[in-house]
Amino acid sequence: MKYLLMTIFWLMSFVACGGQSQGTEGTDTTDKHVVNVPQFNTDSAFYFVKAQVDFGPRIMNSTAHDDCGDYLAAKLEQYGAKVYNQRADLPSYEGKMLKARNIIGAFNPEAKRRIALFAHWDSRPWADNDPDPSKHYTPILGANDGASGVGVLLEVARILQQQPTTVGIDIILLDAEDMGNHRDSGLSDEKSWCLGSQYWARTPHVEGYNARFGILLDMVGGANARFQYEYYSEQYARDINRKVWKAAKTIGYDNYFVAEGGGGATDDHLFINQIAHIPTIDIIPTSQQYTFFEHWHTVKDDMDAITVPTLKAVGQTLLQVIYNER
Ligand code: AHN
Ligand code: ZN
Numbered sequence: 001m002k003y004l005l006m007t008i009f010w011l012m013s014f015v016a017c018g019g020q021s022q023g024t025e026g027t028d029t030t031d032k033h034v035v036n037v038p039q040f041n042t043d044s045a046f047y048f049v050k051a052q053v054d055f056g057p058r059i060m061n062s063t064a065h066d067d068c069g070d071y072l073a074a075k076l077e078q079y080g081a082k083v084y085n086q087r088a089d090l091p092s093y094e095g096k097m098l099k100a101r102n103i104i105g106a107f108n109p110e111a112k113r114r115i116a117l118f119a120h121w122d123s124r125p126w127a128d129n130d131p132d133p134s135k136h137y138t139p140i141l142g143a144n145d146g147a148s149g150v151g152v153l154l155e156v157a158r159i160l161q162q163q164p165t166t167v168g169i170d171i172i173l174l175d176a177e178d179m180g181n182h183r184d185s186g187l188s189d190e191k192s193w194c195l196g197s198q199y200w201a202r203t204p205h206v207e208g209y210n211a212r213f214g215i216l217l218d219m220v221g222g223a224n225a226r227f228q229y230e231y232y233s234e235q236y237a238r239d240i241n242r243k244v245w246k247a248a249k250t251i252g253y254d255n256y257f258v259a260e261g262g263g264g265a266t267d268d269h270l271f272i273n274q275i276a277h278i279p280t281i282d283i284i285p286t287s288q289q290y291t292f293f294e295h296w297h298t299v300k301d302d303m304d305a306i307t308v309p310t311l312k313a314v315g316q317t318l319l320q321v322i323y324n325e326r
Contacts, residue, residue: 037323038159040315042308048075049143049151049221049306052121057139058146059125060098060176069101072121072150072173079157081105081171084205092179093192100175102196104205107160111168115322116214116278117156118268119149120177120196128183129297136184141302144293146178148221148306152315159319167325170211174200174268190266197268201275212325213240214280216269220314221306222293225285227314228262232270237279244281247320248313256313262286283314 051071056064077083086102103121123142127135141147153171160169180193191198214237219225229241248257269280285293295301 033326035323036163037319038163040159040312040319041155042312042315044158045151045155045311045315046306046308048154049147049311050303052147052150053141053143053303057125057141058121058123059139060092060100060122060179061096065122066099068121069103069175072154073103075154076103076105076157076171079105079154079161081107081157081160082109086200086203086205088196088199088203090176090195090199092176092195093181093185093187093189098176098179098195100196100199102175102200102205103173105157105171105173106168106206107157107170108164108168113166113325114168114170114211115325116170116172116211116280117153117318117322118172118174118197118214118216118272118280119153119218120146120174120194120268121150122146122175122178122196124178124297126182127297127299127301129291130299135299136182138299140297140299142178143303144219144222144301144305145296148219148311149217152217152220152311152318155315156318156322165322165325167212167322169322172200172205177268180266190270193266194268194271198271198275201271204276209276211278213237214269214272214278215240215244215318215321216267216272216280216282216284217314217318218265218267218282218284219292219296220283220285221311222285222295223305223307223310225256225293225310226287227257227283228260228286230262230267230269230282230284230286231264232267232273233281234261236269236273237281240279240281244283244317244321247324248317251316251320253313253317256310257317265292
């Protein structure tokens, strides 16, 4: 019922403001270019996160996973992207064949200058960080770990249809990120993670694909999220970190985007940097207290782990960056 009401209010908000973007208008008298950055709609983004979670755990080779993949491709198509479905059979570290599907939505596909936005859409089949060991083989919903980044990017896609950017944007939804070594396996092979991105980086959806830079979103909907400069992002794409954190500060989100060094994450951006050589950062919470966030790889990574102000800070910052690229 709560969600039904939220959806109704969201629909009403379009009637109220006619779906127009608000913000900086062209009152500037200098010849400096004034960009009208659209508003990131959090009701919409929240709904896109929930729509994924409603399929259930999107674990590899499951019906929920495949149905969610169809939903994501259809949404990108609906918002006017040229959609690529990149399917591959990828072996997990246990030797299981995973039916992987990277889903790519290209906006303004003819543009030479491009920005790539990434998130993973699969969820982890094991809650192996749960405080209760009896849950360690239970699949997770991955509301924050997976669905949050994808939800933000679907909202970006919706906005791109209403107000195109100057540069081309590729929304790249990666599969099979979260199949990395189970904590009981005794293994810690970083290549067991991020199978979809490793495949995409070797075999991009378009031959010779390149982008000016990439931004990966991972766990961008949690309470008290603080984003610091992630370690590998700093090694491979320091100026992109500066660009994004500066954009956040410009619009007042420097309380979320803290301009200081943070820990490292073996995440999709690492392979995109190393294999595809596209300078790519990871927007991911680093915390002294937890690994990434309180409910990371636990059965509590559900819709209650999602908080709207964090989605807003990340989504609005992302828009600030991409609408200011020429
Ligand atoms: C490791 O902790 C080794 N990798 C984290 C990558 C990840 C998992 N992102 C989301 N889930
Ligand atoms: Zn994970």
